[in-house]
Amino acid sequence: PEDRMRLVMIYIITQENIKQEExxxxxxxxxxxxxDQVAILALFNMGVSLQQGLAHKKTRKKEGKPEANSYDISRYVPPLRRLLEEAALSTLSLPEYPYVKPPSATGLDQVTADLRANKLSSWASAGSKPKGATAVESAPPGGGRRVVVFIVGGATYSECREMHTASADLGRDFILGSTDMLTPRRFVLDLKEMKPLASLRSNV
Incomplete structure (x- = not known):
């Protein structure tokens, strides 16, 4: 039953112009x-249109574009990867990710320059690495300040994988924290327990 329900969810999320009768x-x-239908209807609370699916397909594909050299060209790359790259280069959106304590301008410029140099060094070493060497073996050791990423609501296994690959590719130490590990079963259960935003605001 859970497999069928997840397949229906995937169909509703990815397809457009789904009528209520369909x-x-x-x-x-x-x-x-x-x-169990409550969980499917709860997708609306996560920004999914139950009648037209998710819009802006080009934007979604851009965020989840797999790497050209990936062994599996269909592998999903979560949006977390882009955030990790921006965090490593200190280019995160300040309105969305404000500093708790803003760094000095001189220190920030030096960190950004070092990180860009590490990234270029990683790409160069990846192109010249011996046959059979892995990305972890050829990547430079982690340097600079550690980046701690905390995901509220649960982290997925694909996000854990991306933390590992980003550490190797960017030469940076990324540490992941979360309130829970979000498995497919846990995700469905959370959807069943999800309350509409309007009802949550009324209880505040």
């Missing part, structure tokens, strides 16, 4: 119980 037919054909 959605009901999918739920009936998949034999989704009414209590």
């Amino acid at each position: 959605r009901r037919m999918l739920l009936d054909e998949a034999e989704i119980d009414p209590e």
Whole structure:
């Protein structure tokens, strides 16, 4: 039942122009119980349009574009990768990720220059590494300040993998923290327990 429900969710999220009658037919054909349908309808609370799917496909593909040299060209790359690169180069959006204590301008320029040099060194070594060497073996050791990433609500295994590969590619120590590990089963259970934002605001 959970596999069927997740497949229906994927279809609703990725397809466009899904009419209400079609959605009901999918739920009936998949034999989704009414209590489980709550999880599917809760996708609306996460910004998913249940009638038109997710818009801006080009933007989504750009964020999740796999690496050209990846062994699996269909491998999903989470948006966390872009944030890690911007954090390493000190180019994160300040309105979205403000400093707790702003660094000095001189120190920030030096850190950015060092990180860019490390990144170029990583790319150069990756191109000249001996056959059979892994990215971790050829990457420069982690340097500079550690970057601690804390994800509220749960981190996925793909995000854990991206933390590891980003550390090797960027020559930086990334540390991941989270409130939970978000497995497919945990995600569905969280959807069932999710409350609309309006009801949460009314209780504040």
